Amino acid sequence: MFNPTSHPWVGDETLAKHLKRRGVSRRDFLEWCGSMGAVLGLSQSLLPKIAQQLAALRRPSVIWLQLQECTGCVESVLRTAEPTIGDLVLDLVSLDYQHTLMAGAGTAVEKALADSMAANKGKYVLIVTGSVPLSDGGIYCTIGGRTAKEIVEEAARDAAAVIAVGACAHWGSVQAARPNPTGAVGINKVITDKPVVNIAGCPPIGDVVTATIVHFLTFGRLPAMDSEGRPLFAYGKRIHDQCPRRAHFDAGQYVEIFDDEAARKGWCLYKVGCKGPATFSPCPIFLWNTRTSWPIGAGHPCIGCTEPFFWDTMTPFYGRLPNVAGFGIESKVDLIGASLAIGATAGVAAHALATGLYQLRRNRAAAAPDTAAAAPPPVVATTKSED
Amino acid sequence: MAATRVVVDPITRIEGHLRIEAQADQGRITNAWATSTQFRGIEIIMQGRDPRDAWAFTQRICGVCTVVHAVASCRAVEDALGIQIPPNANLIRNLVHGMQFVQDHVIHFYHLHALDWVDVTSALKADPAATARLAASLSPWPNNSATWFREVKERVAKFVASGQLGIFTNGYWGHPAYKLPPEANLMAVAHYLEALDWQRDVIRLHTIFGGKNPHPNFLVGGMASAINLDGTATINAERLTDIRDMITRAQRFVEQVYFPDLIAIASFYKDWAAIGGGVKNYLAVGEFPEGNVNEYDKLYLPRGIILDRDLSTVHPFDPAKIKEFITSSWYEYEQGDTTGLHPYEGETKPKYDGPPTPWKYLQDERKYSWLKSPRYDDLPMEVGPLARMLVAYASGHEEARALIGDVLGKLNVGPAALYSTLGRTAARGIETVLLARRMNTWYDAFVNRIKSGDTQTFTKDKWEPESWPAQAQGYGYLDAPRGALGHWVQIENGHISRYQCVVPSTWNAGPRDPQGIAGPYEAALTDNHPLVDPERPIEILRTIHSFDPCMACGVHVLDASGRLVTEVKVQ
Numbered sequence: 001m002f003n004p005t006s007h008p009w010v011g012d013e014t015l016a017k018h019l020k021r022r023g024v025s026r027r028d029f030l031e032w033c034g035s036m037g038a039v040l041g042l043s044q045s046l047l048p049k050i051a052q053q054l055a056a057l058r059r060p061s062v063i064w065l066q067l068q069e070c071t072g073c074v075e076s077v078l079r080t081a082e083p084t085i086g087d088l089v090l091d092l093v094s095l096d097y098q099h100t101l102m103a104g105a106g107t108a109v110e111k112a113l114a115d116s117m118a119a120n121k122g123k124y125v126l127i128v129t130g131s132v133p134l135s136d137g138g139i140y141c142t143i144g145g146r147t148a149k150e151i152v153e154e155a156a157r158d159a160a161a162v163i164a165v166g167a168c169a170h171w172g173s174v175q176a177a178r179p180n181p182t183g184a185v186g187i188n189k190v191i192t193d194k195p196v197v198n199i200a201g202c203p204p205i206g207d208v209v210t211a212t213i214v215h216f217l218t219f220g221r222l223p224a225m226d227s228e229g230r231p232l233f234a235y236g237k238r239i240h241d242q243c244p245r246r247a248h249f250d251a252g253q254y255v256e257i258f259d260d261e262a263a264r265k266g267w268c269l270y271k272v273g274c275k276g277p278a279t280f281s282p283c284p285i286f287l288w289n290t291r292t293s294w295p296i297g298a299g300h301p302c303i304g305c306t307e308p309f310f311w312d313t314m315t316p317f318y319g320r321l322p323n324v325a326g327f328g329i330e331s332k333v334d335l336i337g338a339s340l341a342i343g344a345t346a347g348v349a350a351h352a353l354a355t356g357l358y359q360l361r362r363n364r365a366a367a368a369p370d371t372a373a374a375a376p377p378p379v380v381a382t383t384k385s386e387d
Numbered sequence: 388m389a390a391t392r393v394v395v396d397p398i399t400r401i402e403g404h405l406r407i408e409a410q411a412d413q414g415r416i417t418n419a420w421a422t423s424t425q426f427r428g429i430e431i432i433m434q435g436r437d438p439r440d441a442w443a444f445t446q447r448i449c450g451v452c453t454v455v456h457a458v459a460s461c462r463a464v465e466d467a468l469g470i471q472i473p474p475n476a477n478l479i480r481n482l483v484h485g486m487q488f489v490q491d492h493v494i495h496f497y498h499l500h501a502l503d504w505v506d507v508t509s510a511l512k513a514d515p516a517a518t519a520r521l522a523a524s525l526s527p528w529p530n531n532s533a534t535w536f537r538e539v540k541e542r543v544a545k546f547v548a549s550g551q552l553g554i555f556t557n558g559y560w561g562h563p564a565y566k567l568p569p570e571a572n573l574m575a576v577a578h579y580l581e582a583l584d585w586q587r588d589v590i591r592l593h594t595i596f597g598g599k600n601p602h603p604n605f606l607v608g609g610m611a612s613a614i615n616l617d618g619t620a621t622i623n624a625e626r627l628t629d630i631r632d633m634i635t636r637a638q639r640f641v642e643q644v645y646f647p648d649l650i651a652i653a654s655f656y657k658d659w660a661a662i663g664g665g666v667k668n669y670l671a672v673g674e675f676p677e678g679n680v681n682e683y684d685k686l687y688l689p690r691g692i693i694l695d696r697d698l699s700t701v702h703p704f705d706p707a708k709i710k711e712f713i714t715s716s717w718y719e720y721e722q723g724d725t726t727g728l729h730p731y732e733g734e735t736k737p738k739y740d741g742p743p744t745p746w747k748y749l750q751d752e753r754k755y756s757w758l759k760s761p762r763y764d765d766l767p768m769e770v771g772p773l774a775r776m777l778v779a780y781a782s783g784h785e786e787a788r789a790l791i792g793d794v795l796g797k798l799n800v801g802p803a804a805l806y807s808t809l810g811r812t813a814a815r816g817i818e819t820v821l822l823a824r825r826m827n828t829w830y831d832a833f834v835n836r837i838k839s840g841d842t843q844t845f846t847k848d849k850w851e852p853e854s855w856p857a858q859a860q861g862y863g864y865l866d867a868p869r870g871a872l873g874h875w876v877q878i879e880n881g882h883i884s885r886y887q888c889v890v891p892s893t894w895n896a897g898p899r900d901p902q903g904i905a906g907p908y909e910a911a912l913t914d915n916h917p918l919v920d921p922e923r924p925i926e927i928l929r930t931i932h933s934f935d936p937c938m939a940c941g942v943h944v945l946d947a948s949g950r951l952v953t954e955v956k957v958q
Contacts, residue, residue, distance in 0.1 A: 059551055068425055070939045071402045072450015072601040079587045079600065094551040099399045103502045103558030105928055106395035112556040133426075139739045140426040140757075143404060144396050145746030174429060174447040181428030181737070203450060203601055245620070258606060259845035263613040266620030288599035292591040295598030297620060300611035303443060303604075311444070316437035 061124040062093040067148040069130030073166035080206035126159035131168040135183030167202040177311035198229040202305035239276035273318035275304035400499040403938025419912035433886035453601040454487040455867035463874040467861025476609035497582040506565040513573035528643040609845035638823040649816040663808030663930040665911030669693040669774035674866035715898035725901040760897040770870025772815040811933040852881040892941035
């Protein structure tokens with residue numbers, strides 16, 4: 001994936017011609033467009049438009065910067081589902097700069113980066129994985145002898161769209177967890193003059209990345225986002241509301257400790273720390289690794305990795321999320337989820353406060369976004385996992 | 388003629404951020420410096436956390452070797468708290484880690500390393516029918532047809548003609564160091580593409596047991612994936628069948644594609660069996676416990692140390708002999724820059740004192756890396772597949788000896804060829820074959836336990852913090868795809884008071900120590916090492932990639948609070 005040679009595209013060839021040459025029927029293509037449309041939450045009436053626009057495209061340039069990170073997000077995109085058609089879609093792009101896969105090194109690839117930015121000025125898509133360390137002049141991440149901050153600022157200047165892939169690019173992730181030794185921040189703290197879409201998760205599901213690119217290339221704009229910059233088509237609902245184990249939550253059937261009889265029956269993981277009620281994520285719908293399974297499906301509680309500051313707000317991971325009401329008091333669960341999605345500087349325990357405070361905190365967070373980055377929230381203990 | 392200064396930054400096709408500087412004179416490298424250019428400070432972040440959460444934090448050290456820190460962390464915490472995991476959980480971890488090895492090594496060979504040896508543009512001159520004949524002479528792999536090779540060739544031709552070269556832009560195509568005939572190049576390019584699809588499939592074993600990849604979930608005390616043959620959301624016969632088939636497909640690809648390609652390509656580059664040897668000591672902590680985690684004689688890949696390439700003796704490994712130095716690293720120690728500290732006594736204060744960015748050269752600087760320099764008994768050690776295979780060979784590991792002998796025979800070279808850039812790459816392939824086969828054994832053992840009625844995957848009795856001692860400390864070893872790893876944890880009153888990792892890429896990529904002794908990367912680059920054209924440093928990439936760098940893993944720091952610690956608790 002993200003490897004143009006896997007299904008190479010001739011320069012003057014449209015996608016329609018390319019698909020035909022590859023033996024993909026128009027029907028297959030429309031079917032795929034339909035499934036991508038469903039992923040994106042688009043109405044059926046828009047599907048012909050998607051098909052038409054995709055078919056007419058030539059490969060736009062994508063520049064992918066890897067900053068302070070672990071390469072897990074790149075690996076996730078390498079595992080994207082729908083291999084045949086999915087490969088073709090990623091062939092929509094000419095991946096002009098990408099450390100993990102590029103053949104050349106050193107000055108050769110730095111020249112490729114500069115050349116692509118110049119040749120595609122104002123037209124290229126910038127994908128960023130990894131955070132930007134701001135402390136001590138940004139010395140904690142350098143590439144080609146230059147700081148990550150300098151590199152990402154330059155690359156964003158003439159980008160048509162900026163996509164932050166993963167928790168690090170989103171808000172800093174694990175290196176931004178208390179006490180954030182390197183001053184790591186998400187790229188939207190550095191790129192402030194244009195919208196940044198955040199494909200949240202540690203790592204995110206690769207298919208969300210491809211769907212977002214398709215959205216931009218098809219409609220010429222980024223998808224609708226929540227207040228965290230996350231595309232609604234993927235992050236619009238809580239795990240708790242889409243969870244196949246939800247019936248067990250409602251019925252009061254809980255795993256009390258791992259590998260108990262309830263665990264072997266596939267009951268609800270809330271009592272062993274599941275953060276599903278507070279986490280907006282496509283995991284239960286998209287599933288992972290060509291739709292094989294997902295964390296809760298494999299018996300482990302959700303750790304809330306699509307939520308900002310989850311390393312501090314969602315820990316201890318096996319502590320029970322406080323005040324998630326049981327059967328019949330759904331509104332409270334909604335509030336907790338909505339509040340955490342804002343990424344305010346409050347810890348989980350704070351979310352047990354009265355309803356009115358949530359809106360207040362949300363407003364404050366929106367008014368002073370930098371406080372979150374400069375001073376990550378303290379670890380707030382959730383309730384113990386025992387009764 | 389004065390030596391030419393060379394800078395390669397970024398080194399691509401690796402995990403993380405690495406800069407290599409060198410001096411070259413008349414086509415040879417005379418001096419080299421390895422610089423890690425990223426620092427994150429994960430261990431500082433560990434302090435005060437719940438030790439049961441540690442696996443998730445440390446797992447995020449690296450998303451490529453996404454299993455290794457999580458398992459090492461679980462083992463460290465389990466060691467500290469006296470938890471023995473159930474046999475099923477150990478078998479699941481072996482299967483998950485085994486597939487990590489196999490998938491990671493194959494990706495390394497095709498997607499990170501192959502373009503150092505394979506000229507994609509040369510594949511355009513290949514005859515697809517001749518390519519099919521070549522492939523058939525090497526392997527029964529059914530996809531090796533002239534039709535498939537023709538399709539790949541046409542794709543490459545059209546791609547090159549498009550002018551949009553993407554990730555192949557400014558590659559070192561046509562460099563005289565490329566030696567493969569066009570047909571071998573075409574075969575390798577075709578398998579590069581097949582491997583992309585293959586890796587996506589076989590890694591789903593992680594998804595079944597851990598819910599996702601990268602970063603599958605683990606659990607202190609066992610594994611979270613419960614077994615219930617009659618359950619719909621558990622490990623049942625449907626899941627087991629999927630797992631077994633993945634193991635079969637993994638083994639088949641390794642035996643019929645990766646391994647034959649490796650031998651075929653290596654046979655054209657035998658000069659690289661005398662290049663890039665470097666450090667002469669090798670360390671393996673051993674991996675894949677087939678008994679209790681601390682029964683070191685029951686590790687499938689054995690533990691031990693080889694000194695000065697003397698294969699007649701395997702020295703015992705003692706973790707107490709590990710120290711880290713910062714003489715050449717951007718940190719300071721209270722007792723000065725020449726001190727070496729054991730992980731349990733370590734301290735870290737990042738202190739950058741290099742030149743302002745943008746850097747021109749770092750090679751004139753006293754300190755030049757975010758990596759520390761680990762030493763064992765004050766000696767530098769190479770870790771990784773070559774170290775493991777040498778220790779296995781010297782320990783009398785029958786399967787390893789047979790396969791190593793087979794490879795040396797096919798290439799018609801002696802054992803000394805192993806101490807090289809090519810030897811490192813060959814050892815990785817040999818190891819992959821061993822592990823792909825061994826996964827069947829673990830799978831069978833797992834199924835047999837279930838058949839006998841044992842479905843336990845988790846040890847409950849030390850889960851709650853109330854059951855823990857006020858103070859505890861533990862060590863978790865693990866031999867990862869890139870080499871020996873150790874996690875050390877100290878727990879006070881239910882929280883982590885200190886956490887540390889000593890990591891494969893720190894061993895291999897670390898800078899010079901107080902005696903000025905180079906680490907494995909730097910030593911390998913100056914060991915009979917060519918560099919024909921400093922503007923196109925493909926030879927540097929070959930040797931550095933032979934180590935499979937994982938730089939995010941390499942950089943770690945300790946508790947800076949200087950808390951006193953007691954002596955190391957190890958078996």
